[in-house]
Amino acid sequence: MKLVRVYHSVILHSVVLSSAAVVGSLAASPAFALDVDVNCAGTKVGTISVNSLGANNGISGSFTSVVGTPVSLAAAAATCKEDHFNWYQVVTADNGKAADASGNKLTAPYVDPPPGGYDYLWADNLPWYWNETAAPKGAKNVMPGYQLSDNTTKTALSFSDNPSSSGDISFSTWLVSVNADGSFQGFDGGFTWVYTSKTATVGNIQTLTGNPPDKYYKNIVTGFATSVPEPGMSALFLLGLFTMAWAVSTRSDRR
Amino acid sequence: MKGLRRKIVGGSLLALTREAWWPMASFAAGSSDVHPRILQLTFDPNRPTWLWRLPQELRVFEDPQSDMRSRLDAYVSARDQNIEVFRQGVHLIAMGIGPVLDAPDKVELLSTRSKAGVLTVTLSYTRVRLEGEELRQNLPWRPAIELELPRSLSLGTHEVRAAWRLSSHARVGVQLAPVDMEQIARFRIVAA
Numbered sequence: 467m468k469l470v471r472v473y474h475s476v477i478l479h480s481v482v483l484s485s486a487a488v489v490g491s492l493a494a495s496p497a498f499a500l501d502v503d504v505n506c507a508g509t510k511v512g513t514i515s516v517n518s519l520g521a522n523n524g525i526s527g528s529f530t531s532v533v534g535t536p537v538s539l540a541a542a543a544a545t546c547k548e549d550h551f552n553w554y555q556v557v558t559a560d561n562g563k564a565a566d567a568s569g570n571k572l573t574a575p576y577v578d579p580p581p582g583g584y585d586y587l588w589a590d591n592l593p594w595y596w597n598e599t600a601a602p603k604g605a606k607n608v609m610p611g612y613q614l615s616d617n618t619t620k621t622a623l624s625f626s627d628n629p630s631s632s633g634d635i636s637f638s639t640w641l642v643s644v645n646a647d648g649s650f651q652g653f654d655g656g657f658t659w660v661y662t663s664k665t666a667t668v669g670n671i672q673t674l675t676g677n678p679p680d681k682y683y684k685n686i687v688t689g690f691a692t693s694v695p696e697p698g699m700s701a702l703f704l705l706g707l708f709t710m711a712w713a714v715s716t717r718s719d720r721r
Numbered sequence: 722m723k724g725l726r727r728k729i730v731g732g733s734l735l736a737l738t739r740e741a742w743w744p745m746a747s748f749a750a751g752s753s754d755v756h757p758r759i760l761q762l763t764f765d766p767n768r769p770t771w772l773w774r775l776p777q778e779l780r781v782f783e784d785p786q787s788d789m790r791s792r793l794d795a796y797v798s799a800r801d802q803n804i805e806v807f808r809q810g811v812h813l814i815a816m817g818i819g820p821v822l823d824a825p826d827k828v829e830l831l832s833t834r835s836k837a838g839v840l841t842v843t844l845s846y847t848r849v850r851l852e853g854e855e856l857r858q859n860l861p862w863r864p865a866i867e868l869e870l871p872r873s874l875s876l877g878t879h880e881v882r883a884a885w886r887l888s889s890h891a892r893v894g895v896q897l898a899p900v901d902m903e904q905i906a907r908f909r910i911v912a913a
Binding site: 519522523524526527528555557562563564565578579583584586587589595607609610611612616617618619622623624626627628629630631632635666 | 761763764766767769770773821823824825849850853854855856857858859860861862
């Protein structure tokens with residue numbers, strides 16, 4: 467696992483909800499907005515910016531590249547020696563009653579979304595926040611807007627979430643470097659945030675430093691796929707299976 | 722009316738998800754059809770706060786003859802006043818945008834009726850959030866009803882209404898107090 471990249475110049479904002487008025491404060495708490503610089507090999511490649519959107523509206527933000535001519539997300543990825551970015555989100559505390567796609571109650575910490583998604587929303591089997599593979603035919607609860615491509619522009623990767631729960635929830639969200647096959651490459655910094663059920667608001671947005679500890683990554687990603695098999699590899703695998711089946715069938719015929 | 726119901730679940734960015742053609746007998750003299758469509762407006766990373774800033778109103782505007790984004794821009798720039806004036810024969814669109822909803826929410830077209838020059842579209846929508854549904858990964862979206870008005874609308878004042886009826890979600894099933902919302906747009910057709 468690659469060490470987390472250096473990020474600094476953290477600026478906390480106390481934001482008057484639904485207005486553009488921003489009061490800068492380094493010690494503000496609870497924080498409703500946050501900017502985190504992301505650096506690779508000593509070069510600033512972009513900024514993570516997140517904002518609370520007010521009651522029942524959740525949180526929204528993005529990682530925006532500042533490198534390349536013209537500036538592009540691909541240039542940031544290249545600087546970081548990776549293929550693309552995604553988010554990795556963990557529910558670190560959950561006082562509500564979320565259930566996975568099979569209806570089993572989820573207990574924190576767990577990856578958001580869990581493999582296969584929730585009982586109301588389909589997700590792929592990679593641990594990343596935005597889906598990198600398309601839903602299979604006949605999959606239930608497939609909604610628009612959850613594919614990585616839906617949330618990627620030329621210069622930015624967006625983030626948005628709008629939870630609802632009978633209890634408070636704590637989240638940790640990392641920008642993650644991903645290889646072309648969907649496998650993990652490295653963490654690039656992130657933020658924590660809290661959903662408060664009483665007010666249905668998101669707040670207490672704080673900078674995350676360091677890689678996730680084992681309890682928030684290594685120990686909870688076991689149920690996920692580690693990569694998306696490339697079409698060539700899948701074809702080779704299927705060919706191998708058919709060959710074995712044919713060999714077994716021929717052998718039994720001889721007997 | 723059950724057989725005439727239209728439902729949306731899913732779609733793509735600003736995409737048309739269902740289309741229904743409703744014969745209209747008497748929206749106004751000379752009219753024959755309107756074409757209600759329910760759209761799903763999803764989070765747009767290019768315009769992160771845009772979804773929330775869209776006015777929750779019914780507006781009538783001239784069809785920009787372009788993609789859906791252009792039509793929404795035309796919706797936003799349409800005058801906020803109740804009465805708009807259009808020349809006879811232009812292609813008009815009435816668009817009503819509903820509340821911000823959650824992933825499992827559903828919208829159904831219940832009916833389209835015309836009476837005494839007033840065209841009324843009735844929709845039902847759910848709010849699983851109000852029913853206590855547990856949501857984790859969840860992107861907000863907004864429903865919109867779009868009606869292509871006939872070019873042959875007669876001279877004079879016309880009215881379009883969109884009635885949004887809150888209903889319980891089958892999945893959650895909590896009885897909610899009825900919160901209905903009515904959007905009205907009046908406009909005048911003048912000689913070309």
